[in-house]
Amino acid sequence: MSNALHKSGKTLPGGLDVDRVRADFPILQRSIHGKPLVYLDNAASSQMPQPVIDRLVHYQTHEHANVHRGVHTLSQLATTEYENARHKAMNFLGAADAREIIFVRGTTEGINLVMHGYGRAFLKEGDEIILSAMEHHANIVPWQMLRDEKKIALRIIPMDDTGELLLDEYEKLFNARTKLVAITHVSNALGTINPVREMIATARQHGVPILLDGAQAAPHIPVNVQELDCDFYVFSGHKLCGPTGVGILYGKAALLEKMQPYQGGGDMILNVTFERTTYNEIPYKFEAGTPSIAAGIGLGSAIDYITGIGLERIAAHEHALLSYATDAVRDIKGLRIIGTARHKAAVLSFTLDDIHPHDIGTILDHQGIAVRAGHHCAQPVMQRFGVAATARASFAFYNTFEEVDALVEGIHTVQKVFA
Amino acid sequence: MDPRELYQEMILEHNKKPRNFGVIAQANRHAEGHNPVCGDHITLHLHLEGEQIQGISFEGHSCAICKASASMMTGQVKGKTVAEAETLIQEFRDMVTGKLDTKTQPHHLGRLTVLAGVSELPSRVKCAVLPWHTLHSAFAAQETASTEKEF
Numbered sequence: 418m419s420n421a422l423h424k425s426g427k428t429l430p431g432g433l434d435v436d437r438v439r440a441d442f443p444i445l446q447r448s449i450h451g452k453p454l455v456y457l458d459n460a461a462s463s464q465m466p467q468p469v470i471d472r473l474v475h476y477q478t479h480e481h482a483n484v485h486r487g488v489h490t491l492s493q494l495a496t497t498e499y500e501n502a503r504h505k506a507m508n509f510l511g512a513a514d515a516r517e518i519i520f521v522r523g524t525t526e527g528i529n530l531v532m533h534g535y536g537r538a539f540l541k542e543g544d545e546i547i548l549s550a551m552e553h554h555a556n557i558v559p560w561q562m563l564r565d566e567k568k569i570a571l572r573i574i575p576m577d578d579t580g581e582l583l584l585d586e587y588e589k590l591f592n593a594r595t596k597l598v599a600i601t602h603v604s605n606a607l608g609t610i611n612p613v614r615e616m617i618a619t620a621r622q623h624g625v626p627i628l629l630d631g632a633q634a635a636p637h638i639p640v641n642v643q644e645l646d647c648d649f650y651v652f653s654g655h656k657l658c659g660p661t662g663v664g665i666l667y668g669k670a671a672l673l674e675k676m677q678p679y680q681g682g683g684d685m686i687l688n689v690t691f692e693r694t695t696y697n698e699i700p701y702k703f704e705a706g707t708p709s710i711a712a713g714i715g716l717g718s719a720i721d722y723i724t725g726i727g728l729e730r731i732a733a734h735e736h737a738l739l740s741y742a743t744d745a746v747r748d749i750k751g752l753r754i755i756g757t758a759r760h761k762a763a764v765l766s767f768t769l770d771d772i773h774p775h776d777i778g779t780i781l782d783h784q785g786i787a788v789r790a791g792h793h794c795a796q797p798v799m800q801r802f803g804v805a806a807t808a809r810a811s812f813a814f815y816n817t818f819e820e821v822d823a824l825v826e827g828i829h830t831v832q833k834v835f836a
Numbered sequence: 837m838d839p840r841e842l843y844q845e846m847i848l849e850h851n852k853k854p855r856n857f858g859v860i861a862q863a864n865r866h867a868e869g870h871n872p873v874c875g876d877h878i879t880l881h882l883h884l885e886g887e888q889i890q891g892i893s894f895e896g897h898s899c900a901i902c903k904a905s906a907s908m909m910t911g912q913v914k915g916k917t918v919a920e921a922e923t924l925i926q927e928f929r930d931m932v933t934g935k936l937d938t939k940t941q942p943h944h945l946g947r948l949t950v951l952a953g954v955s956e957l958p959s960r961v962k963c964a965v966l967p968w969h970t971l972h973s974a975f976a977a978q979e980t981a982s983t984e985k986e987f
Binding site for chain 1: 838839840842843848851873874875876877897898899900901902957959960963
């Protein structure tokens with residue numbers, strides 16, 4: 418596909434009509450510092466389309482009450498809609514059973530839930546957990562807390578200079594003490610799409626359960642947990658055009674049933690006396706307290722929106738954006754791309770001369786361009802590549818080739834300021 | 837605000853050629869400053885004789901705002917007393933957090949007012965303050981300082 422064709426504004430057969438999609442996102446119409454917003458911080462959080470905004474408003478306007486409690490009409494309505502959202506998440510992940518879908522606050526809470534419910538309950542001194550060198554802090558720190566508490570060991574899968582995990586080394590990390598593998602599906606700092614199918618198969622051979630951090634994968638590539646045969650899969654709503662404060666933890670029913678509850682409170686119990694409490698069935702066992710009902714329903718609506726466009730089409734458009742951007746910045750002298758794996762999601766992490774990424778971020782912001790600057794909550798990745806921080810442009814399906822051009826021009830402006 | 841209003845010539849110049857960059861042999865106080873959000877990391881070396889700052893230098897990795905702030909700070913406080921430097925620390929903090937209008941209110945900041953534009957960029961205030969916070973720590977002879985605790 419030529420860039421000229423991309424930039425002609427015509428939609429390829431079966432491709433994405435970006436102009437039509439953009440019209441759904443009111444925030445994309447606004448300006449920043451007098452310039453049109455170029456939002457390239459989608460890996461941090463994506464924007465919300467009007468149908469999802471409308472769904473939230475409709476819920477609060479017409480349907481709100483507490484869930485799983487009242488016999489009254491509104492409570493039943495809210496419960497039905499909330500449970501519908503759970504079914505949408507189930508279908509979205511290709512799970513077999515809605516009982517395997519747990520509402521959490523986000524990816525971080527999902528991982529903490531597994532650390533507590535599975536790790537604390539079943540791991541013993543001397544046991545080992547395999548993580549990768551490209552994990553987000555959310556998939557490192559909970560396991561370190563468990564390590565210090567249980568005196569277990571963390572084994573780290575190394576990566577090469579392109580940001581690809583070394584699968585031979587991964588295999589060598591398994592032994593009789595290995596009790597869990599927890600790795601990211603797509604790296605937030607590098608964009609690497611890990612070969613999870615292969616990695617799950619390896620874990621399976623050793624009889625070790627595996628958790629995938631899908632925060633950066635679920636919004637961009639089709640995921641089917643049954644085909645993958647992973648044990649846990651976690652993602653966040655707000656990176657998928659949904660609200661903040663909600664995410665999904667998928668877990669195989671057999672594992673979830675064995676696990677201990679995460680928090681105690683209402684909704685997660687069947688019966689309470691001061692002597693003892695009988696826990697509710699899954700998934701409710703893991704959902705203590707009144708949940709983020711509106712956010713959960715909003716996530717269901719976001720899933721409808723995303724699947725309405727189609728993840729294959731989303732992935733194809735984002736891949737074209739990434740290729741175009743990668744080619745364009747290659748010509749910029751002094752620019753170094755951090756993360757050059759063969760299979761990448763639309764994340765472009767880079768350093769520029771000796772200009773600090775925070776200065777890059779500030780100057781781009783003044784041109785209306787939003788990127789992330791910093792360590793991306795992945796400090797071990799920064800250390801691996803010998804940088805303190807990077808600037809990161811991350812694309813979504815509503816981004817355009819013109820916006821990539823604006824980024825490139827913005828980077829030139831940064832260099833001019835620092836010339 | 838145009839980025840050039842923040843990234844003025846003087847700031848870019850100090851970023852490119854920071855003054856008092858490195859280690860001074862006579863230093864008897866050291867402090868480390870770290871901004872975990874962006875990875876700015878500087879070490880301050882101080883030669884204190886009684887109440888007098890005889891010498892001062894810094895090293896480390898940081899953004900242009902932080903480096904220029906550190907460079908200009910070292911130039912300004914050299915030869916001053918601890919009490920005078922503490923006054924500058926307070927005034928500088930007030931300036932970049934918008935509490936001190938250097939155009940209308942009295943101050944001792946001199947050329948440091950070139951960094952006043954930072955007050956319009958909340959996300960960058962910590963970058964500018966880090967060296968000053970680290971200086972304050974060096975006086976108290978603490979080993980590290982982090983802007984996470986402040987303002």
